[in-house]
Amino acid sequence: MARAVLAVVVAVAAVLELGLVGANFQDQCDITWEPKNAKMTEGGNHLTLSLVSNSSGCMLRTKKQFIYGSVSTRIQLVKGNSAGTVTTYYTSSIGEKHDEIDFEFLGNETGKPYTFHTNVFADGVGNREMQFRPWFDPTDGYHNYTIFWNPCMIVWFVDSIPIRVFRNHGEKGVPFPTKRPMYAFSSIWAAEDWATQGGRVKTDWTKAPFVAEYRDIGLNVCECSGSGSDADADAASCAKGCATADHWYAAKDLCQLSDKQRRQMEAVQLGYTIYDYCADAKAKGRAVPPECAMQQC
Ligand SMILES: *[C@@H]1O[C@H](CO)[C@@H](O)[C@H](O)[C@H]1NC(C)=O
Ligand SMILES: *[C@@H]1O[C@H](CO)[C@@H](O)[C@H](O)[C@H]1NC(C)=O
Ligand SMILES: *[C@@H]1O[C@H](CO)[C@@H](O)[C@H](O)[C@H]1NC(C)=O
Numbered sequence: 001m002a003r004a005v006l007a008v009v010v011a012v013a014a015v016l017e018l019g020l021v022g023a024n025f026q027d028q029c030d031i032t033w034e035p036k037n038a039k040m041t042e043g044g045n046h047l048t049l050s051l052v053s054n055s056s057g058c059m060l061r062t063k064k065q066f067i068y069g070s071v072s073t074r075i076q077l078v079k080g081n082s083a084g085t086v087t088t089y090y091t092s093s094i095g096e097k098h099d100e101i102d103f104e105f106l107g108n109e110t111g112k113p114y115t116f117h118t119n120v121f122a123d124g125v126g127n128r129e130m131q132f133r134p135w136f137d138p139t140d141g142y143h144n145y146t147i148f149w150n151p152c153m154i155v156w157f158v159d160s161i162p163i164r165v166f167r168n169h170g171e172k173g174v175p176f177p178t179k180r181p182m183y184a185f186s187s188i189w190a191a192e193d194w195a196t197q198g199g200r201v202k203t204d205w206t207k208a209p210f211v212a213e214y215r216d217i218g219l220n221v222c223e224c225s226g227s228g229s230d231a232d233a234d235a236a237s238c239a240k241g242c243a244t245a246d247h248w249y250a251a252k253d254l255c256q257l258s259d260k261q262r263r264q265m266e267a268v269q270l271g272y273t274i275y276d277y278c279a280d281a282k283a284k285g286r287a288v289p290p291e292c293a294m295q296q297c
Helices: 002-018 231-242 259-272 277-283
Strands: 029-033 038-041 046-051 058-062 066-076 085-092 100-106 115-121 130-132 143-149 153-158 161-167 183-190 210-223 273-276
Touching: 046 058, 046 183, 066 085, 066 183, 066 231, 085 143, 100 143, 100 153, 115 153, 115 161, 161 259, 183 210, 210 231, 259 273, 273 277
Parallel strands: none
Antiparallel strands: 029 058, 038 046, 046 210, 058 183, 066 143, 066 210, 085 100, 085 183, 100 115, 115 130, 130 273, 143 153, 153 161
16 A cells, blocks of 8 residues: 555656656657658657668757656667667767766677667766676567666666666765766667677678667656756756755665565576676676675665
């Protein structure tokens, strides 16, 4: 009962915060690269991004900048031979020392598995890659990809299953994004030099265009509208306002995964991890980043 009430309260808070019932790509996003390769239908609720040639893909960016919240969309990745193509879905700040939270979907030959690549940058520091095999065919139907970000942690969700957590260990010197407003982006581009099987498999351009399809953008975020002359001051004041306890994503139970979510994530990580920067550093005798020894979820 208390649970149900809480769920309703959270849902109402979320809606108030967004004011975004019926959000769609048309209202929420701009096409920032090759608008001719983006098509919106169904009143902006369905979107396709096409990769047409090795120099002509497409990129979408939210109109809003934000610090913290949840960004989700449903994607059906490129069908058939998608070797050499990369579809991305990420949040990023603009400018030099940047913050970024990534999903990248690396295509493959027909019948061979996609690679789901995740990474996080804070204060310009990245190199925190983890890669997974999908446990389903991501080209057969739409699947929900969500980036959840609050002052405690970042969670990457696939169909509401957490696949990775990156916890804020800022007080122990681990960079975590807390300072810069981000936009959410999605794009498709050509990367045949490295994307598929290390670049050995090139794109079959006779199969172009390569099309990723999208539905249902959900942007439950703390907006940073400031675009005044002092961008740094605007960012700092937005970061402060978005870090207060009254936001839906600051609820206590969103500061860590539930037991059920932890079990789900463990199952995914045991069964489907194909690269982990922590394990890689250990295996190669390189300096292991400090957060690798810290609790993540
Ligand atoms: C892209 O394709 C064009 C036309 O096929 C080709 O001439 C060019 O070398 C390619 N560029 C790269 C970077 O692969
Ligand atoms: C996608 O997943 C997120 C996180 O679980 C959820 O909040 C959201 O409602 C889902 N969106 C859709 C369209 O199913
Ligand atoms: C493509 O398939 C091969 C063979 O199964 C696999 O090794 C590789 O990781 C897959 N993904 C990519 C992006 O190359």
